[in-house]
Amino acid sequence: MGPQELIDRLLPGARVTACEPLTGGVSAEVLAVTVRPPSGPVERLVIRRHRDIDGKTDRRDRAAREHALLVHLHATGAPVPQPRLFVAPDTLIQERIEGSTALPDDAAKLMAQALATIHATDPTGLPPLPVCDDPSAGIHKWLPERADLAAVLAGIEPYTGSPVLLHGDFWPGNLLWRDGRLAAVLDWEDAAIGDPLVDVACARVEIACAAGDAMAETFSRVYLELTHADDARLPAWDLYVSSAALHYMDAWGLAPDALAARKATTRARQAAAMAALGLAPRSSD
Numbered sequence: 313m314g315p316q317e318l319i320d321r322l323l324p325g326a327r328v329t330a331c332e333p334l335t336g337g338v339s340a341e342v343l344a345v346t347v348r349p350p351s352g353p354v355e356r357l358v359i360r361r362h363r364d365i366d367g368k369t370d371r372r373d374r375a376a377r378e379h380a381l382l383v384h385l386h387a388t389g390a391p392v393p394q395p396r397l398f399v400a401p402d403t404l405i406q407e408r409i410e411g412s413t414a415l416p417d418d419a420a421k422l423m424a425q426a427l428a429t430i431h432a433t434d435p436t437g438l439p440p441l442p443v444c445d446d447p448s449a450g451i452h453k454w455l456p457e458r459a460d461l462a463a464v465l466a467g468i469e470p471y472t473g474s475p476v477l478l479h480g481d482f483w484p485g486n487l488l489w490r491d492g493r494l495a496a497v498l499d500w501e502d503a504a505i506g507d508p509l510v511d512v513a514c515a516r517v518e519i520a521c522a523a524g525d526a527m528a529e530t531f532s533r534v535y536l537e538l539t540h541a542d543d544a545r546l547p548a549w550d551l552y553v554s555s556a557a558l559h560y561m562d563a564w565g566l567a568p569d570a571l572a573a574r575k576a577t578t579r580a581r582q583a584a585a586m587a588a589l590g591l592a593p594r595s596s597d
Contacts, residue, residue, distance in 0.1 A: 313399065313403070315328050315331050315343060315345050315359055316328045318359055318397075318399055318403065318405060319345065319347055319357075319405075321397060321399055321405075322357075322396055322397045322405055323347060323349050323355070325349070325350040326347045326348060326349040326350065326355075327347070327348050328345050328346070328347055329346050329347070329348050329354075330344075330345065330346035331343055331344070331345045331346075332344050334358070337499065338363075338365065338563070338564050338565060339362060339363055339365045339368055339371075339374075339501065340360050340361060340362045340363055340499075340501070341360075341361045341363060342358060342359070342360050342361075343358065343359040343360075343361075344356070344357075344358055344408055345357050345358070345359055355407075356407075356408040356410075357396065357405055357406065357407060357408055358393065358405070358406045358407070358408045359403065359404075359405055360375075360403065360404045360405075360406060361402055361403045361404075362374050362375040362378075362402040362403070362501065365563075366560065366563060367556075367559075367560050368501075368502075369442070371401075371402045372400070372401040372402050374402075374501045374502075375398070375401065375402040375403065375404060375501070376398065376400070377439060377440075377441065377501070377503070378404060378500050378501045378503070379395050379398040379404050380439035381438070381439055381441070381500050381503050382394075382395040382404075382406070382500060383395050384437055384438060384439060385433075385500075388433070388434075390430075390433070390497075391426075391494055391495065391496050391497055392496060392497055392498075392500070393406040393407050393408070393409055393496055393498065394406065394407040409488055409495050409496040410488075410490060410495070411488030411489055411490040411495035411496060412488065412489055412490070413484055413485055413487060413488060413489070414489065415484055415489075415522070415523060416489045416492045416493075417492060419484075419523070419527065420519070420527045420528075420530035420531040420534060421530070421531075421534050422493075422494060423482075423484075423487065423515065423519070423531055424531050424532075424534035424535040424538060425534070425538065426487065426494050426497065427479070427482055427508075427511055427512070427515060427535060428535055428538040428539050430477060430478075430479055430482075430497070430511070431476040431477065431478075431508045431511070431539065432476075433476070433477040435474075435475070435476070435477060435505065438477060438505070441477075441503055441504050441505050442504045442505075443475065443504060443505055443506050444478055444480070444504040444505070444506035444507065444510050445470075445471045445475065445506035445507045446470065446471075446507075447465075447468075447510070447545070447548045447549050447551070447552035448465045448468075448548075450552045450555070450556060451465065451548070451551055451552050451555060452465075454552075454555035454556055454558075454559045455551075455555055458591070460591060460592070461591070464589050464590060464591055465548065468544070468545055468548045469542075469544055469545065471506065471507035471509075471545060473507075473508075473542075475505040475506050475507075476505065476506070476507075476508045477503065477505060478503060478504045478505060478506055478507075478508065478510060478511050479497065479500065479502070479503060479511055480500070480501070480502025480503045480504050480511070480514075481499060481501075481502045481514065482497075482511045482514055482515045482518075483514060483515060483518030483519070483522075484518060484519065484522045484523075485518075486498045486499045507545065507549070508539070508541060509541065509543070509545050509546050509549045510549050510552070510553070512532060512535055512541075512546065512549070513546060513549035513550045513552065513553040514553050515528075515531060516528045516529075516531065516532055516550065516553075516581070517550070517553050517554050517557060517577075517578055517581045519531055520577050520580075520581055521573075521574050521577045521578065532546075547585045547588035547589050548585075548589065550581060550582075550584070550585035550588070551582060551585035551586060551589065554578050554579075554581045554582035554585060555582060557574075557578050558575065558578055558579065558582065561574065561575060561578070
């Protein structure tokens with residue numbers, strides 16, 4: 313179904329006057345469309361069509377779940393795009409929020425505050441979401457050659473706190489800023505409930521790739537100060553996130569230089585996590 317057919321579902325009689333792809337996503341095709349309704353002002357919308365991709369749940373489940381979650385979060389006043397229409401099986405139409413993914417001044421502090429706010433979301437009324445509270449299975453999946461993992465991971469205290477709303481892919485590319493303030497948190501397709509440190513670990517490795525280790529560590533420190541979270545499980549989640557990224561990274565469509573730089577940074581984060589867990593370096597490192 314093309315953009316005009318989709319817009320016909322939302323705004324009968326409206327005309328698509330401009331349509332351009334938005335880059336950066338891997339698991340969804342994203343189009344920015346400008347729409348002229350039969351009456352009233354021009355509207356700027358986003359059409360988001362989920363794709364099948366290795367390592368992700370079925371695109372139909374992701375799309376329906378993301379739309380339902382956005383309906384709930386937008387109604388609470390959270391900084392998310394207003395969902396306008398879900399077109400089964402895999403397509404969302406949302407408002408387009410103006411902003412930039414360029415990091416603002418004091419970005420580490422602002423990102424930590426934004427993530428802490430997400431994790432403080434009242435879980436009442438959330439749609440059913442996957443649970444993400446144990447890094448062990450993922451680590452074993454992505455590092456099957458490591459026979460020494462079981463004993464080390466068995467010593468990690470399980471998460472016993474109340475499950476929180478997880479964004480699932482909290483990184484600079486999913487944050488829009490305007491005039492130095494957070495305008496929107498995008499792309500909720502990987503949302504879950506569980507251990508907040510998995511979001512922290514995801515952000516840490518991505519911030520390190522985007523802006524360096526110092527900003528990543530500042531982000532972590534501010535988040536932990538704000539939330540008083542127990543960081544004992546953070547090295548395990550760091551290993552989980554960095555190993556997953558290295559497993560799937562070749563399919564992200566990155567330019568060769570960008571891919572090489574990201575791999576180097578992510579391998580360094582993986583090695584640091586292993587060291588923190590008392591694991592010997594990988595034999596290939």
